[in-house]
Amino acid sequence: PFLVKVLTDPLLGGLVSIGILAAIMSSLDSQFLCIGSIFSNDIVAHYAGKDRFSDKQQVVIARVFIVLIVAVTYGLSLLGYRSVFAMAIWCFTGFASLFPLVVAALYWKRLTAAGAIAGILAMIGSWIYLFRESNWAAIDDYTVKLPIGESEYEIMPVVVTFFCCLVAMVITSLITKPPSDKTLAKFF
Numbered sequence: 640p641f642l643v644k645v646l647t648d649p650l651l652g653g654l655v656s657i658g659i660l661a662a663i664m665s666s667l668d669s670q671f672l673c674i675g676s677i678f679s680n681d682i683v684a685h686y687a688g689k690d691r692f693s694d695k696q697q698v699v700i701a702r703v704f705i706v707l708i709v710a711v712t713y714g715l716s717l718l719g720y721r722s723v724f725a726m727a728i729w730c731f732t733g734f735a736s737l738f739p740l741v742v743a744a745l746y747w748k749r750l751t752a753a754g755a756i757a758g759i760l761a762m763i764g765s766w767i768y769l770f771r772e773s774n775w776a777a778i779d780d781y782t783v784k785l786p787i788g789e790s791e792y793e794i795m796p797v798v799v800t801f802f803c804c805l806v807a808m809v810i811t812s813l814i815t816k817p818p819s820d821k822t823l824a825k826f827f
Contacts, residue, residue, distance in 0.1 A: 643655045643656055643659075663724070663727050666727065666731060667727055667730065670730060670731070670734050671705050671708060671709065672705070673734075674704075674705070674708060675701035675702065675704050675705040675708075676701060678700075678701060678704045679697045679698075679700045679701035679704065680697070683697070683700055684697065712726070718775075722779070724779075725776040725779055726776060728776075729766075729770055729773075729776050729796075731797070732766060732769075732795075732796050732797040732800060733762065733763075733766045733800065735797055735801065736762045736765075736766065736797060736800035736801045736803075736804050737758075737759070737762060737804060738801065739758065739801065739804050739805040739808060740755055740758045740759065740804060740808060743755075743758075743808060743809075743812075747812075748817075748818070748823055748827060749812055749813065749817055749818075750808070750812050750818075751811070751812045751815045751816065751817065751818060753811050753812070753815045754807075754808045754809070754810075754811040754812030754813075754815065755808060755812075756811075757807040757808055757810075757811035758804040758805070758807050758808030758811070759804070760807070761803040761804055761806070761807030761808075762800050762801075762803055762804035762807075764803070765799055765800045765803040765804075766796075766800050769781075769783065769796040769799060769800065770796075773796070781796065782794060782795060782796070783795070783796055783798070783799050
């Protein structure tokens, strides 16, 4: 927003700001839809049985879950000092930190269920810790200070949560029993 204000006239600045807000809304919207699909397909259908609910019922379950998540998010935004940008950054931090798990699930035959769970738990734990350290997103420019030799480098929290997920997933997968040949044949 600062660069838009300084480098453009008011009309162009308004158009660019609209584009920025549209991109943020689109990202948040896709995150809500993904979590709704994950909940209805991977949790409800998996544990209740795929044939227990019709397609229409699964859509309703996903929509209700999304509304609940949006309501919780809205409630958090009412707690005070957080901006929609800060909340979006922290939401995307958690979402992007699961990227190693997505890639491993698609391409790494050695990934185990325990490794996937460990990666998710490591990401959640590190995310909550860093979110708390940022005073629950009150510090807009929060970074993690990384001492390397004589210097200190600042990195975004997403780098830390990404690597926590990656390291926990890889180490746990390597020390647990690999998937069977039957399982690998089913998915690869």
